[in-house]
Amino acid sequence: MKYTAEINVMPLKAILDPQGKAVSGSMKNLHLPEIHDVRIGKHISLEVEAATKEIATQKVDEACRKLLANPIMESYEFEILENAAV
């Protein structure tokens, strides 16, 4: 089976996010002072082949832990979707 994983990697809440902070600060220049606490992470999408959704989940989790996210400073979450049959 083929699955698609939609992964969000975010800086840990406890860790400074300089980029998010600078973007938050810029909101007043855009006359959007209502917007604050911007945090910027990244979105990764990938395809994985696996017998079951559980195995796909395990594989994606391993990829996240080992490479896609740096657990020292980032958290991740993902959603596994079954690819529609062609």
Next chain:
Amino acid sequence: MKFGVVIFPGSNCDQDMIYVLKDLMELDVVELWHKDHDLQNCDMIILPGGFSFGDYLRSGAIARFSPIMENVIEFANKGGLVFGVCNGFQVLCEAGLLPGALLHNTNHKFICKNVHIKAQTYDALVTSMIEHNQVIKVPIAHGEGSYYADEATLKKLNENKQVLFRYCDADGNITPESNPNGAIENIAGVCNEGRNVFGMMPHPERASDAELGNTSAKVILDSMLNAVLKFI
């Protein structure tokens, strides 16, 4: 005649530009703070290199919304002269004053080194004093300097002679090997259709001081000065 150098938070080549214009070329130069709305009657506005707002999100994306940019855009749209170097070029692209965008270098690394460029048109204000086929040795220092424009824009740039400079080798050959950052068609600098807004990734102010052993790019600043003299 007066030059204004805009200072964004995180600009770091502002003083280098001011040093060349003021101390070496003895011109009248003022600093323009990004929070102000006053261009102080300058005849040319320069957006310097650096990391405005840390270059967070995209280089130049946040600076483009600084208060003074409203006035810079208005000034440019009325035909005023604006010149962006490196980060300043990125800001001008983000602001829509220049076509195209600056992408990550293809090697995904910051690159700082001397490169060579050649003017592609001699009837732009910042290239007017450059000799035909003159090769200019000038430093680049950027992580997002790979110029990109879509096909239609590119076609227009070429037809209208809006490409100011292309990267070349020491002998002036425009080759893939001499392209340091993957810029489309080796483009190192462009101007707008109205030929009053200019941007380039290399740093002419870093190749204009004899004490540093390379004044190859001073001709760009001399051209600029000459242009302003004629323009006003």
Next chain:
Amino acid sequence: MTTAPETTLPTYETAKKLGLLPEEFQRIKEILGRDPNFTELSIFSVMWSEHCSYKNSITWLKTLPKKGPHILAEAGEENAGLVDIGGGLACCFKIESHNHPSALEPYQGAATGVGGINRDIFTMGARPIAQLNSLRFGNINSEKTKWLLKGVVKGIGDYGNAFGIPTVGGEVFFDECFNINPLVNAMSAGIVEVGKTVSATSYGVGNPVYIVGSATGKDGIHGATFASEDISAASTDKLPSVQVGDPFQEKLLLEATLEVIATGAVIGMQDMGAAGIICSNSEMSAKGKHGMRIDLDKVPTRQANMQPFEILLSESQERMLIIVEKGKEKLVEDVFDKWDLNCAIIGEVIEGDHLHYFMHGEMVADVPADVLVLGGGAPIYEREYKEPAYIAINKAFDIDSIKIPKDLKAVAKHLTTHPNIASKHWVYDQYDSMVGTVNMSTNNPSDAAIVNIKGTDKAIALTVDCNSRYVYADPETGTAIAVAEAARNIVCAGGEPCAITNCLNFGNPYNPEVYWQFVHAIKGMGTACRIFLTPVTGGNVSFYNQSTDEGPVYPTPTIGMLGLLDKENRMSLHFKQAGDLIFLIGESKDDIASSEYLFSFHNIKHSPAPYFDINKELEVQQVVKELIKEKLIASAHDVSDGGLYITLLESAMPNNLGFDIDTDEDFRKDAFLFGEAQSRVVVSINPENVDAFVDYLSSTNIEFTNLGIVSDTLLFIDGESFGNIAAAKDLYDNALERLL
């Protein structure tokens, strides 16, 4: 006064977990006259950690020469050393390690190292104008090394480039002893007008205490303690010790800080690095001989519900503590408002010598400032040491056991492509080396980086040097060589050595063999600094550079040297034109000890330090200075790693020239070409200056040899072709990238 009651006071068990010794816990109780609460205990634990107190090194550091005619601030007096460079200007410079953070998270570890060292410079009121770094990694073929190298280089680049100060020099060295524990040493130099510096002090009862810059988060809590422990699998669990650097914030802080100083409202200022607020509070108060009251709940925090000890110890980056003259608050606040930086009053200077910390009106800690700090009451230990067994093995090395290889071209190629010798442009192209338009070495390479002091006829020369292998071979001689080489680099660039800063990277000081290396390194440094008249202005000590698996790293006392030159005397290292004569100044030796050639071509890991005579070295340097002043030479390049052959190649490459030289049959050919005997300099001379050159050299005690001539593109040694310069340059320029 009494502190807020706690249900239970911590026992020695807690103190132990914080890294305190039983006798230290006892002393804390004596000092306070009662049992400390947890907040107080954690204060002592970080302030008395190796990192802050130098408790295991200070005894020996005090033996180093500190005084010199140009020294405006001696070691230990301020955040960084201050040297008078004439014309009413002073240079403020320092080197610091960020080894352990970089071992865990190379990108952020290196980035925050760059941030920290620059804050040390601008907190004194100096504007940084140049940065350098000295990096050591393990075997380049290991994936871990590649990860560390790429991360560290990107971290240094991203931080330094955005901050906007050029990286003008450095060194990169690979050896298996650094497999687990890399060394990341960052140096910065700044310029300030004499008399306009700011001290890390605090006085004047009622003066407000400001914290400015980034908000405080739970970054690097107990980081200082962490830095004082061995790296093992267990410490990967302490990952909150990683901090994130924000170079944009640092740039704003730099500009705001210098503007605030110019208002005249500042009494004292200190950046916050290791051990955060508590470290700055105690050092400033101890220096100004006053107390301080701090309301911790007024500190802007990034996270909710931070505990008092977390706020006190947080190592969040890009923050400063400022004592402001009462009544001038608005001047200060306007500046920080302009730069959109946090700026909050968190307390005030008080009578006495105690630090009083409050949280929501309740006192949570009460400690005397002076007992916390180095030079005050922090513990000082004398450690035992003994000569390691390997030293005898090194001394037993006999050059006759090494056969001269038949194919010296193979040796030349091996060295040209060795990562310790090949071009490091893969690394330094990622650093902005030209921002600031002061780097005079970009287009005219020189042995030391030359940095223009605009508007004057002076420039400064900067270099970082240490060959860890020489220091391992013989700590005393090896360290003296590090100082000598730094001085030689400055001299070959046309400068006069002025002063040094040091970064002392060693293993566990409780290991007597490691401590022996430390003691002898300091002895060698002291001797050399006295000879070259380069006092030590400060620096830092980094112990515990080892892993439980692989033992200590090579002892590495990195030397950062400052020199001063008249711009008209600047000298470059490259040959200028074919037909110029090439001379070797200094004595050739049948010596290959500790050379890259012996180590990696013959795989001999044990030998003494290379030949070195410190008095001869000084004479050679004086001769080179004179030659430069008299304008008799066209280039000067010292012989170092890789020996004479590599020196010639490095001089030939910039202008794509060649050389045609003859070796001296009185010496082994391998030693002549690849040996690393010290105190030698290769110079090139325009033929019209040769008579004057020979006349002058003949009047000195220094040996000199006519090696041959600069030629067009081809490399010839004893009539044998070693290829052409383009081929050699391709090997040299691309070796590192090919390995990565």
